[in-house]
Amino acid sequence: xxxxxxxxxxxxxxxxxxxxxxxxxxxxxxxxxxxxxxxxxxxxxxxxxxxxxxxxxxxxxxxxxxxxxxxxxxxxxxxxxxxxxxxxxxxxxxxxxxxxxxxxxxxxxxxxxxxxxxxxxxxxxxxxxxxxxxxxxxxxxxxxxxxxxxxxxxxxxxxxxxxxxxxxxxxxxxxxxxxxxxxxxxxxxxxxxxxxxxxxxxxxxxxxxxxxxxxxxxxxxxxxxxxxxxxxxxxxxxxxxxxxxxxxxxxxxxxxxxxxxxxxxxxxxxxxxxxxxxxxxxxxxxxxxxxxxxxxxxxxxxxxxxxxxxxxxxxxxxxxxxxxxxxxxxxxxxxxxxxxxxxxxxxxxxxxxxxxxxxxxxxxxxxxxxxxxxxxxxxxxxxxx
Amino acid sequence: xxxxxxxxxxxxxxxxxxxxxxxxxxxxxxxxxxxxxxxxxxxxxxxxxxxxxxxxxxxxxxxxxxxxxxxxxxxxxxxxxxxxxxxxxxxxxxxxxxxxxxxxxxxxxxxxxxxxxxxxxxxxxxxxxxxxxxxxxxxxxxxxxxxxxxxxxxxxxxxxxxxxxxxxxxxxxxxxxxxxxxxxxxxxxxxxxxxxxxxxxxxxxxxxxxxxxxxxxxxxxxxxxxxxxxxxxxxxxxxxxxxxxxxxxxxxxxxxxxxxxxxxxxxxxxxxxxxxxxxxxxxxxxxxxxxxxxxxxxxxxxxxxxxxxxxxxxxxxxxxxxxxxxxxxxxxxxxxxxxxxxxxxxxxxxxxxxxxxxxxxxxxxxxxxxxxxxxxxxxxxxxxx
Numbered sequence: 001x002x003x004x005x006x007x008x009x010x011x012x013x014x015x016x017x018x019x020x021x022x023x024x025x026x027x028x029x030x031x032x033x034x035x036x037x038x039x040x041x042x043x044x045x046x047x048x049x050x051x052x053x054x055x056x057x058x059x060x061x062x063x064x065x066x067x068x069x070x071x072x073x074x075x076x077x078x079x080x081x082x083x084x085x086x087x088x089x090x091x092x093x094x095x096x097x098x099x100x101x102x103x104x105x106x107x108x109x110x111x112x113x114x115x116x117x118x119x120x121x122x123x124x125x126x127x128x129x130x131x132x133x134x135x136x137x138x139x140x141x142x143x144x145x146x147x148x149x150x151x152x153x154x155x156x157x158x159x160x161x162x163x164x165x166x167x168x169x170x171x172x173x174x175x176x177x178x179x180x181x182x183x184x185x186x187x188x189x190x191x192x193x194x195x196x197x198x199x200x201x202x203x204x205x206x207x208x209x210x211x212x213x214x215x216x217x218x219x220x221x222x223x224x225x226x227x228x229x230x231x232x233x234x235x236x237x238x239x240x241x242x243x244x245x246x247x248x249x250x251x252x253x254x255x256x257x258x259x260x261x262x263x264x265x266x267x268x269x270x271x272x273x274x275x276x277x278x279x280x281x282x283x284x285x286x287x288x289x290x291x292x293x294x295x296x297x298x299x300x301x302x303x304x305x306x307x308x309x310x311x312x313x314x315x316x317x318x319x320x321x322x323x324x325x326x327x328x329x330x331x332x333x334x335x336x337x338x339x340x341x342x343x344x345x346x347x348x349x350x351x352x353x354x355x356x357x358x359x360x361x362x363x364x365x366x367x368x369x370x371x372x373x374x375x376x377x378x379x380x381x382x383x384x385x
Numbered sequence: 386x387x388x389x390x391x392x393x394x395x396x397x398x399x400x401x402x403x404x405x406x407x408x409x410x411x412x413x414x415x416x417x418x419x420x421x422x423x424x425x426x427x428x429x430x431x432x433x434x435x436x437x438x439x440x441x442x443x444x445x446x447x448x449x450x451x452x453x454x455x456x457x458x459x460x461x462x463x464x465x466x467x468x469x470x471x472x473x474x475x476x477x478x479x480x481x482x483x484x485x486x487x488x489x490x491x492x493x494x495x496x497x498x499x500x501x502x503x504x505x506x507x508x509x510x511x512x513x514x515x516x517x518x519x520x521x522x523x524x525x526x527x528x529x530x531x532x533x534x535x536x537x538x539x540x541x542x543x544x545x546x547x548x549x550x551x552x553x554x555x556x557x558x559x560x561x562x563x564x565x566x567x568x569x570x571x572x573x574x575x576x577x578x579x580x581x582x583x584x585x586x587x588x589x590x591x592x593x594x595x596x597x598x599x600x601x602x603x604x605x606x607x608x609x610x611x612x613x614x615x616x617x618x619x620x621x622x623x624x625x626x627x628x629x630x631x632x633x634x635x636x637x638x639x640x641x642x643x644x645x646x647x648x649x650x651x652x653x654x655x656x657x658x659x660x661x662x663x664x665x666x667x668x669x670x671x672x673x674x675x676x677x678x679x680x681x682x683x684x685x686x687x688x689x690x691x692x693x694x695x696x697x698x699x700x701x702x703x704x705x706x707x708x709x710x711x712x713x714x715x716x717x718x719x720x721x722x723x724x725x726x727x728x729x730x731x732x733x734x735x736x737x738x739x740x741x742x743x744x745x746x747x748x749x750x751x752x753x754x755x756x757x758x759x760x761x762x763x764x765x766x767x768x769x770x
Contacts, residue, residue: 044571044572045572046572046576047572049572049573049576050572050576052576052577053576053577056572056575056576058575059572059575059576105571105575106571155580155582156580159551159555159580159581159582159605160551160555162551163548163551163552163555163557166544166545166547166548166551167548167552167557170544170545170548170726170729172548172552172722173561175700175722175723175725176558176561176720176721176722178722178723179707179713179714179719179721179722179723180714180715182709182714184705184706184707184723185723186429186490186491186723186724186725186728187429187430187431187432187434187435187441187444188434189722189723189725190441190443190444190490190725190728190729190730190733191431191434191435191437191438191441191444191730192437192438192730193725193728193729193730194729194730194731195540195541195544195729195731195732196544197540197544197731198731215604216604216605218604219600219601219603219604220544220601315560320569321569322564322569324567328564329564329565329567330565334564335561336561336564337557337560337561337563337564337574338560338563338564338569338570338571338574339571340556340560340571340574340575340578341555343571343575343578344555344575344578344579344580345575345576345577345578345579346579346580346582346583347580348575
């Protein structure tokens, strides 16, 4: 039944107007042509951790838990964590792969050059949210489909942001460091520890994650501001008490805490440069789980050193993995981690299921859920335009 | 005006039925007798941090910001952080002090022996919440008044608890450690990082702090359970979705996260011993900002070593300051800090104001806010009985 359905669907896809063989613009199939596909997955390696948790699906070893399912349908599934440089494992498969799956936590960077080389490539799937590791314009020009598992880890990231706000506001890190180094100096912590209550928190971007964060901030009785392209509906504003700020640069100087919740696009790259940071309140706290490149790396270091930024926390870096000498590892008053907020076990279960669902639809020639598309039929999703 | 008022009030206090000079039970005045008082404050020392923040009132150097106010009324105000052993600064003043102010963050331990020696002592004030550093039965028998600034830092502690829940659930600490040691191993974090959403959080004790915590947990969509002597009203349960558990030992095995929110009393001392911990879920996370002695210290260490407790976070220790060799500093999967959650700058402003208010009432022979009394007229507050 499933096989028959898949063939019928694939045939339908070939004949449908969406099938782009007749298009002058699209050079590739948007839906799978019948037959065996070569699917490449790039995930972080887990080594000894791979077997510790049966739900730990997001690592190379467990490969989203879809190997048996793919192979039973005759597809080939290659997984690796080796993704950089001309001799890496990924490079060996670029020419003949049909689908590339990767995650924001250990992204395979899909450059225009790699797209040019990938003659069979049809589909780029992000297991998670955020497809800025792909040259989206090049992907669109080449007629590729790019899709994410939209919503799969928004709760995971929003929770993590609230944790980081509290870690900074309450000055947690120096206390933890004292404990492990055998010290006890309450004053060194408490002279700059505050309650979140009564402070002003502003989010730059109020998409799915930003909204979930604001809902979680509500009972803390802080002033919640948000800047976005689109004003939220009245019901949301009433529920959260959040206030819309049309002008980003008017919002930022009001904030005790700034949270970054925008995708990385050409407009947001380097958005927090020296000049914009200088306009923030002295002593501002910044949480950025969005993308590292939204910040000017050195401007953040300088402002942390001067005390203009009193605390910086996030799990995103430029590039990733962060090299050993990345200056954010060593700047004062940071509470950084590797990129993990969206790859909780709960998040992995959701994005593994969402990736499997899209592959299934791809094999069957069915459309994906509309909100998952980042590049479709040569067009970029609105947040990336 | 103020001086005249104080004298009139003090005279009234002398004449009032509450004045205990006629009592056979009370050996001391419950309200101030007229004249200069000797007030001793025991606070943590801030050294170079004292001048960094004008609102940093809770340290020895800034001494709640009440020195000028006390001295202008003719009172003597001695402050110190030196509180232990027979030759400490505090011991020099025990015999003739009228009032002792201290905090839970750097508590002056008021033993029966010290109470016996303190012939002039009338009033013991806790700048903050939690008076277990005082032998309350001895204080009651000696006719002393003991009072706290109830509510002064409940929000501070509840926020801190939610931060610690997230730090443990999301496995923050190993990520931070990787950053500062130059590593990047996502799997070592994510194989045991979870969302809070959907997990079961139970609070042992649902007084002011427990209730504020549950309100803040509400938007996280977790299952909220609480055990207390008293069931909360229906409105609170509806608002938070929290469910009352009459039997503590039936609640505990259901919890992914246990938060301790009871005062330290004879009943709660050592409440989490080896046996009770063994009945918790394997992999349970524990947050304890209440008091260290509610835990059996070694039982917690053993369960963290075995993995039965998968994470332990709190800011309370037994004793305080924690010695350099306290085993909680070195057990696996902890996220401990020195005792600071209630001494944020916002908390300090509130408990400094509340302490000043009680001193003012004491000088004027007025009652304190009812909820502040821990020992009054020989009786202990209900939570300490």
